[in-house]
Amino acid sequence: MNWKRAKTLFIFVFILVNLSLVIIYIDKVNKSHINDSEDENAVNFKQEEIKIPDNLPSVKDLKMQLLTARSYDFSSFAKTHSEVSSEDSGATAKRDISSPVDVSNDQYTDLKSYVKDNVYKGKDYEMSNINNDKVTFEQTYNEYPIMNNNKARLEFSINGDGKATSYKQTAMKSIAPSDGANNDKKQVNSARSAIEALYYNRYLKRNDEVTNARLGYYTVVKEPNVQVLEANWEIKVKHADKIKTYYVEAVSDSPKIIAE
Incomplete structure (x- = not known):
């Protein structure tokens, strides 16, 4: 056996293993920082005296895209x-x-x-x-x-x-994904992020109550026989004694909000 070659191979494998461990460690640290940042940016609705539902719909691994319908x-x-x-x-x-x-x-x-x-x-x-x-x-x-x-x-x-x-x-009828190169399926934002978008855009204020949040499709383009449907969160908010409905884009980093 060529011990010199075996020793070199052993050192090489040892270095690879250590590099892999370093990469895994850095990845975990980065994810931890991201989570910490998200926690820091999250709105404390209880502190703001805004009520939201305890159990919001889960959208884990859910992706949606624009649809066209007639x-x-x-x-x-x-x-x-x-x-x-x-x-x-x-x-x-x-x-x-x-x-x-x-x-x-x-x-x-x-x-x-x-x-x-x-x-x-x-x-x-x-x-x-x-x-x-x-x-x-x-x-x-x-x-x-x-x-x-x-x-x-x-x-x-x-x-x-x-x-x-x-x-x-x-x-x-004929409901199907819209044509276009930029219409790939995208991850749906959480219901909480949609509610936070309402807060940051001043649609939610102290003593308001979010009574319901549901995910669906909302019409963003209306023609006589053709419509374009987009994934939206429908958020119902009780302002004092009046309930108002808002539609928040569900797959955008800067969601558009429509108040009905």
Whole structure:
């Protein structure tokens, strides 16, 4: 055996191992500094006397991108479904329910079953708002709602007996990632970072309360038949006795905020 060569090889391996350990150590230190910096920059909402939900939605490893969608024309659908009529040049479907659906149960199971079994692409809609005379559903894409959009909505009229008697529906079709070289999927910012963006832009003030935060798609470009949908956080804030809704871009380092 060539001991001189073996000794040289041993020294070389030893140096490589030590270099690897140094690189791992530096990486851990850098990550620690980043985390410390994030903690230092985080808003202390309790100290600011601003209430936020204890359990915010998790977006770990979630990436989203711009979408393009077109309005669905119900004209042909109405011709093949005698109980359905179309309005607004086909953009809206309307139906009177011959056997009104009970909406008095806590989970609205009867109405949800009706939507699933009787409404055009009913599985793609989720309940979003309830009041005494109306129940609203929103169309979804990949299980995320298309928020605050009258082109992707299902509304039931409720009578005095707590039963759904009719509905109107709009829908989006051909929903797909927008064309363009800069439309790669991007990591979604956390709900807390969206709330902090509201704070830094002075939409959140002392004694305010964030009542809800949900992730979905919000329309940023509206044309007669085509829309561009962007991932947004919908944040509801209670200012004194009034609730206001804000939309915060979910994949931007400097998010744009829209107040409704």
